[in-house]
Amino acid sequence: MTQLGHYDSIIIGAGHNGLVCAAYLARAGQRVLLLEASDSVGGLASSREFHPGFKAPVAHSVNHFSKSIAVELGLKAHGLVIDVGSVPCVGLSPEGKHVFLNGAELRGVSDDEREAYARYSRQLQRFARALEPFWLKTIPRIGPNKLGDMLTFGHMGLNLRRLGKADLREFLRVFSLPMRDLMDENFDSDILKSLLSWDGLIGSKMAPRSPNNAVLTLLYRMVGTTMSGGVGALVSALEAAATAAGAEIRTDARVQRIRVSGSASGLRATGVELGNGEVFEADWVVSSADPQTTFLSLIGVENLEIDFTNRIKRLRCKGYVAKLHLALNSSPTFGGIEDSGGRMIIAPDLDSIEFAFDDAKYGRWSEHPVMEITLPSVHDASLAPPDQHVLSAHVMFVPYDLQGGWNEATRDALSERIIDTIERYAPGIRQTVVGRELLTPADLEHAFGVTGGHWHHTEMALDQMLMMRPTYEAAQYATPIPGLYLCGAGCHPGGDLTGAPGHNAAHEILK
Amino acid sequence: MKRYDAIIIGAGHNGLTNAAYLAKAGLDVVVVEKNDYIGGAAASREMHEGWIYSSCSYVCSMMRQAIHRDLDLSRHGLMLVPYLGTVSFADDGQVLKLYTNAEVEYLELRRHSPHDADSMHRFRADLTRYSQLIRKTLMRTPPDPVSFKPRDIKELLFLARQFWTLGEREIYEYIRFFTMSAAEFLDDYFENGLIKASMATPGIIGTALGVCSPGSAYILLHHVMGDVDGNIGAWGLARGGMGAISNAIASALQAEGGEIRTHSGVQQIMVRHGKACGVVLENGDEINAGIVVSNLDAKRTFTQIMDRKDLPPGIYDKARNFKIRGSSGKVNIALSGLPKFTNVPENRYINRGGLTFTGSMETLERAYDCWKRGRWSDVPFVESVIPSAWDPTVAPPGKHWMSNFIQYCPPKLASGPWTPEKRDAFGQTVVDRIERYSPGFRDLIVHMEVRTPDDIEKEIGLTEGNIFQGELTIDQLHFNRPFPGYAQYRMPVKNLYMCGSSTHPGGGVSATCGANAAREILMDLKRPNTVPQDDCYDE
Amino acid sequence: MNKADPYAGERLLESPFHPRQAPLNLREAWSAWNGYRFAECYYDAEYEYFCVRNACATYDISPMQKYIISGGDSEAMLNRMVTRDVTKLKENRVTYVVWCNDQGRMVDDGTIFKLASDRFMLTCGSSCVAWLKMSAFGFADVSCEDVSDKIAALSFQGPTTCAVLKRMGLDGIETAKPYDIRHFPFGRGPLMVSRTGFTGDLGYELWIDPALALELWDRLYAIGADYGIQPYGEAATNMARLEAGFIMPGMEFNEALKTVHLEHDHTPFELNLGWLVDFNKPHFNGRSALLAEKQRGPKYVLTRLDIEGNKPAEHSWLYGNKRCTKEIGYVTSAMWSPAAKANIALAMIRSEHLKGEIWAFIDYAKELRQYSKIARCTVKDKPFWAPGRARATPPADF
The missing domain is CATH 3.30.1360.120 (Probable tRNA modification gtpase trme; domain 1)
Incomplete structure (x- = not known):
């Protein structure tokens, strides 16, 4: 007996995880309302016009979206082609001795290094595959568990055991290793080391010398599938899948507050209130907003426990990646690169990453920024006028709290520094720049409502992973407030365009 | 030619402990030492007439009292005296005096921050709780997590049970503590910069991590999980310097009939038919023995005193990749009088503990940044103590000896190899740092000895001068120490064992590595165990 | 100075x-x-x-320790922190409260003075600055000032x-x-x-x-x-x-945040302070843990004991039988009561044994010689001393 304005589930935030969650819930027959604060869906993956005629999404590549989610949601039917092969990746060398990596194929290094890479890559692939099933599972609490939960642990143990003695021993050693150690143990080439460690570091507050989660992040990013059409195509397909399943999507609908009612037996989330005063009721309120926003702003501390609040407050949510968009009036030429459709990494050696990190520690951006560059318009012609291009760069490490604060002058200075750096590898590119936009972590926070502008909503670190993501008592998608669930990147398994948190949350709700 | 039951390479305190327990079980043992003195890094040496320096290691907290009592070290001359506390100096000249008296400490903390004075209770309770679990593992051999042997499974179950009894929430907090940075861990408790920095310093001592590096919170725990007479986190001095510990253990060893040969550096471990069978000394002499125990670090053992072809495949690479990074320096200073410090009142309690020239979190982290770049910082972290203020045996009456430990100091400089000039410049940096808080300090200096990681390596034989014989990060702790699969003191070559700090539980003058190794060796030799069980005050 | x-x-x-x-x-x-x-x-x-x-x-x-909690959200902040309903407290009235951590374990006890609708004074035995700061986080209009000195x-x-x-x-x-x-x-x-x-x-x-x-x-x-x-x-x-019959921190309970062994702290129910926990008020800290504890029943209950004889039972073990083979609890505070002329004690007794026999094993010394005795204990429902004058208004002059 659904009354008007009453839904089975309301999902806050139409980022890709919100869309995935909505699609699953709607497919299960729920009446679902998806509320998005901005004027379009996609969140950090939505394409925005930053210069007349030029658009770009913040997340600039899809290379490890969960294949099973793509298949289950029938994204193919909505125009997506999956498994289009690996995304090529180039480590740019200031001397032009670039290193090219495309799946198993490695060029630009010695035979010895190639062999070492093959060995290294095979072992990491084995680790990645052993862990893969658990990205799409709720990680149970360590505690009094139901049989199903024990089975998850059992399965996990078995998968690791199946690696064999030697691999398991090695896994237990390397899982927390700093990227630098892993690289130094295996390789000699500086460019190759930077290139291979990049995926362990980007988006996190981790430098090459930091022990912790870098290897696990790398393994997390080694599974999943690539897609045609770039980020925009994925968002459109997810939107279509959710709508087709019956989910109702409202944009320009900023949720002000999650409504919580109290009784002698405790609290319960009953719906949401929009900024304009509209109220929607639902049995389940699912938030894809980051945990700090969800709990501290939308729920309010008066409904939470004090220590729990403190654990949410202490989540490490400050992002260290800035995004630069350049509108180019012609196709850029990178010296020594023929196919500029992949990712290009500018980080001449591991120290360059480490030292860029050191500057950010003290609230400054580095004079020698390191970055990943793509040209999204190569895959999605709609992003730029014909024969013109969009360059998108993820720049590390750029602090959220800049000493002295962010303003036009500091933003311009950083943009100039980044363009100078790119110019070194793509001479003449500066002349082709007709428009630009720099999104610092503070800007990302402002534009997308993501606390700290952190890609992953909160740091992917060992203490904020698995059954501790974002923090215990809210790590199985359910929260201390009955009826309230989380489905964003702040949940297991974490950030990036994978769809996994949205998928896992939907499964918990449907349990 | 005489054949010993066991040869122990290196008369550091762990080597001596190992030998003492083997001798106690009736084995005929010999300890060979390259230097003309024993003790390795735990030695007392007269470096200037009338002054006895603890030239490397200088304070003690991790020494297991079960071993102290069992080897009757007090009778052999060892007396450990607890410290009174620590004075920390901030960049702006502020001073934090943390003494062991709870009321006074509370007042002092409250002077800096009422919030932190309150929080300190929770911090101490949490830290004690975390350390209790690790303390239980110190004198136990780590299990092999991939083995199905009953013994390993039993030990794994023991650990799981200990972990489980922490309770669900504590397990999560424990994982957090184990993996995060000291800086972020402390942010949860403290607001005041000086208090935070002074609590963070144990997180960097001896390690190539910074206060902001994930993993440094564990290093912090490693330094505070020791105890003096059951007071977890307390530190003490050995009367007569750290050599008193080694000398007492050596005396216990000799009382059991063990032999020590100094001036006997080992050239190579002899391996015949896949079994270690003795050593060749640098002078060409061969000593044969049933087993060989290396107290050297893992890297040195496998890459310098073994023939690569004697090793199974992969071991050489594991040893080469073993992380043993020099990061600390030491400056020993003979003083003509007791130094005075700005903002520190002259009373009888000051100088009865440590002095830490801490600065702030940023000062500490920047010192690490310098290390990464192959330099030393102009404002390094210096941890000092003036043992002569309360140990009459280490300096002439009225004169003093000051031990200064410096974090960080690179083993290799970006500017090229260490030279005597650079070493002096490093020493002067340290003196400048102290002089800033103690005007006139320089004029008190009678003699000064500077040790860079390079010097420590050359003299003591610790690779890169790493004081722990290997970094204490998760990939090299417990069942991963020194390498996965070899954490039970048995090495890949039969009859070869390791007993130094490269093995579980790692660095510190604890005597546990040597004792644990002895227990394993005696088990293999089917001899009765002579190694005592640990006593846990907290159970 | x-x-x-x-x-x-x-x-x-x-x-x-x-x-x-x-x-x-x-x-x-x-x-x-x-x-x-x-x-x-x-x-x-x-x-x-x-x-x-x-x-x-x-x-x-x-x-x-004394703190002034003020501002528009001060009542809401205190109400979420303590287990009693602060909204029921009238101006110029005082109430005794306890506050718990998320697990319902007691952080401390103290009193709240309502000085004005948006101004309160909280007093407690030891510093509470850090917990107050944590409790106030997220409330827009509240300030906590330490006025102890x-x-x-x-x-x-x-x-x-x-x-x-x-x-x-x-x-x-x-x-x-x-x-x-x-x-x-x-x-x-x-x-x-x-x-x-x-x-x-x-x-x-x-x-x-x-x-x-x-x-x-x-x-x-x-x-x-x-x-x-x-x-x-x-x-x-x-x-x-x-x-x-009042409890004392460090005697009857340990402050939860300062306790090393997690079993060594207590819930209000264990301290017989269940009457301070109001499940009909808005959300407060430790609520769900306390509700579960209430339904399950506490493990221990702090109990007033009248012990036969005159040997104070300090640090005594309590047993469920005279042979002292069944241990059921321990004494937290004990003394000879000069007012009641009785040998009194507060004791932590495992709840399932409250109804049965209670025996105290008392150690005492006479001229350095150690003796022990086994004394029967009786549970007292009322405080040992509660004179009418304590409540009389107006009180008499003597």
């Missing part, structure tokens, strides 16, 4: 009343509380105790206290009911008087600017001289509070 004193930083602080108290402390029996020098007793603990029960006596509670406080307890205060000119003080707050002008500043205390007897607590502390003391002692006034210390307090 003497600037030249090289030990200044090592010495304990002195309360605003110290100049008057120090000469009276004939035994030089000092201990420490929150960094302050603080009297264990002045002359004789039992004598001081009888002054509380028989006449009137002062106890320096200046070292107690800015307010001098004297607990004034005993049957003649009302008479003394009346003679001091505190008009209408006799109309103050228990837990009422009254304000009076005193010299250059205000004097706040609350009808509260820790002795279970008639009594008041006097709160004043430290600059006026000595003036207050002098007035009180001038008038109190005819009413048998006497300072008393920690030891006498401990006797009086035990007779009244």
Whole structure:
């Protein structure tokens, strides 16, 4: 007996995880309302016009979206082609001795290094595959568990055991290793080391010398599938899948507050209130907003426990990646690169990453920024006028709290520094720049409502992973407030365009 | 030619402990030492007439009292005296005096921050709780997590049970503590910069991590999980310097009939038919023995005193990749009088503990940044103590000896190899740092000895001068120490064992590595165990 | 404090009343509380105790921690922190509260004074700054100010206290009911008087600017001289509070945040303080854990015991049988009660054994020789000492 304005589930935030969650819930027959604060869906993956005629999404590549989610949601039917092969990746060398990596194929290094890479890559692939099933599972609490939960642990143990003695021993050693150690143990080439460690570091507050989660992040990013059409195509397909399943999507609908009612037996989330005063009721309120926003702003501390609040407050949510968009009036030429459709990494050696990190520690951006560059318009012609291009760069490490604060002058200075750096590898590119936009972590926070502008909503670190993501008592998608669930990147398994948190949350709700 | 039951390479305190327990079980043992003195890094040496320096290691907290009592070290001359506390100096000249008296400490903390004075209770309770679990593992051999042997499974179950009894929430907090940075861990408790920095310093001592590096919170725990007479986190001095510990253990060893040969550096471990069978000394002499125990670090053992072809495949690479990074320096200073410090009142309690020239979190982290770049910082972290203020045996009456430990100091400089000039410049940096808080300090200096990681390596034989014989990060702790699969003191070559700090539980003058190794060796030799069980005050 | 004193930083602080108290402390029996020098007793603990029960006596509670919580959200913030419903507290009234961590384990106990609709004073035995800061996080309009050093406080307890205060000119003080707050002008500043205390007897607590502390003391002692006034210390307090059945941190419970062993702290239900937990109020910290505990029943219950004989049962083990083979709990505080002429104790007893026999195994010494005895214990439902005058309004003069 659904009354008007009453839904089975309301999902806050139409980022890709919100869309995935909505699609699953709607497919299960729920009446679902998806509320998005901005004027379009996609969140950090939505394409925005930053210069007349030029658009770009913040997340600039899809290379490890969960294949099973793509298949289950029938994204193919909505125009997506999956498994289009690996995304090529180039480590740019200031001397032009670039290193090219495309799946198993490695060029630009010695035979010895190639062999070492093959060995290294095979072992990491084995680790990645052993862990893969658990990205799409709720990680149970360590505690009094139901049989199903024990089975998850059992399965996990078995998968690791199946690696064999030697691999398991090695896994237990390397899982927390700093990227630098892993690289130094295996390789000699500086460019190759930077290139291979990049995926362990980007988006996190981790430098090459930091022990912790870098290897696990790398393994997390080694599974999943690539897609045609770039980020925009994925968002459109997810939107279509959710709508087709019956989910109702409202944009320009900023949720002000999650409504919580109290009784002698405790609290319960009953719906949401929009900024304009509209109220929607639902049995389940699912938030894809980051945990700090969800709990501290939308729920309010008066409904939470004090220590729990403190654990949410202490989540490490400050992002260290800035995004630069350049509108180019012609196709850029990178010296020594023929196919500029992949990712290009500018980080001449591991120290360059480490030292860029050191500057950010003290609230400054580095004079020698390191970055990943793509040209999204190569895959999605709609992003730029014909024969013109969009360059998108993820720049590390750029602090959220800049000493002295962010303003036009500091933003311009950083943009100039980044363009100078790119110019070194793509001479003449500066002349082709007709428009630009720099999104610092503070800007990302402002534009997308993501606390700290952190890609992953909160740091992917060992203490904020698995059954501790974002923090215990809210790590199985359910929260201390009955009826309230989380489905964003702040949940297991974490950030990036994978769809996994949205998928896992939907499964918990449907349990 | 005489054949010993066991040869122990290196008369550091762990080597001596190992030998003492083997001798106690009736084995005929010999300890060979390259230097003309024993003790390795735990030695007392007269470096200037009338002054006895603890030239490397200088304070003690991790020494297991079960071993102290069992080897009757007090009778052999060892007396450990607890410290009174620590004075920390901030960049702006502020001073934090943390003494062991709870009321006074509370007042002092409250002077800096009422919030932190309150929080300190929770911090101490949490830290004690975390350390209790690790303390239980110190004198136990780590299990092999991939083995199905009953013994390993039993030990794994023991650990799981200990972990489980922490309770669900504590397990999560424990994982957090184990993996995060000291800086972020402390942010949860403290607001005041000086208090935070002074609590963070144990997180960097001896390690190539910074206060902001994930993993440094564990290093912090490693330094505070020791105890003096059951007071977890307390530190003490050995009367007569750290050599008193080694000398007492050596005396216990000799009382059991063990032999020590100094001036006997080992050239190579002899391996015949896949079994270690003795050593060749640098002078060409061969000593044969049933087993060989290396107290050297893992890297040195496998890459310098073994023939690569004697090793199974992969071991050489594991040893080469073993992380043993020099990061600390030491400056020993003979003083003509007791130094005075700005903002520190002259009373009888000051100088009865440590002095830490801490600065702030940023000062500490920047010192690490310098290390990464192959330099030393102009404002390094210096941890000092003036043992002569309360140990009459280490300096002439009225004169003093000051031990200064410096974090960080690179083993290799970006500017090229260490030279005597650079070493002096490093020493002067340290003196400048102290002089800033103690005007006139320089004029008190009678003699000064500077040790860079390079010097420590050359003299003591610790690779890169790493004081722990290997970094204490998760990939090299417990069942991963020194390498996965070899954490039970048995090495890949039969009859070869390791007993130094490269093995579980790692660095510190604890005597546990040597004792644990002895227990394993005696088990293999089917001899009765002579190694005592640990006593846990907290159970 | 003497600037030249090289030990200044090592010495304990002195309360605003110290100049008057120090000469009276004939035994030089000092201990420490929150960094302050603080009297264990002045002359004789039992004598001081009888002054509380028989006449009137002062106890320096200046070292107690005091916080002013103010702002539009102060009530909501406190209400979420403590288990009692603060919204029911009227202005110028005091309430006894406990507060718990998320697991429902007691962080501390204390009193809340409602000074105005948006202004409260919280007092407690040891510092609570960090927990208050954590509790206030997320509330837009609340400030927590530590006023511990800015307010001098004297607990004034005993049957003649009302008479003394009346003679001091505190008009209408006799109309103050228990837990009422009254304000009076005193010299250059205000004097706040609350009808509260820790002795279970008639009594008041006097709160004043430290600059006026000595003036207050002098007035009180001038008038109190005819009413048998006497300072008393920690030891006498401990006797009086035990007779009244009040709990003491460090004796009956450990503060949860400062406890190493997680089983060594307590819930309000274990401390028999379930009546302080209000499940009908809005959300408060530890609520779901406490609800579960209430439904499950606490593991231990703090129980008042009357023990046969006259040997105080301090640190005694309790057994469910006379042969002492079935251990059921332990004594937290015990003494011979001079008021009740009974051998009394507070004890933690496993709830399932409350109904059965209770035996105490008591160790005691006679001229250095150790003896032990096994004594039968009886559970008392009422406090050992609860005189009518403690509640009477107006109180009689004697």
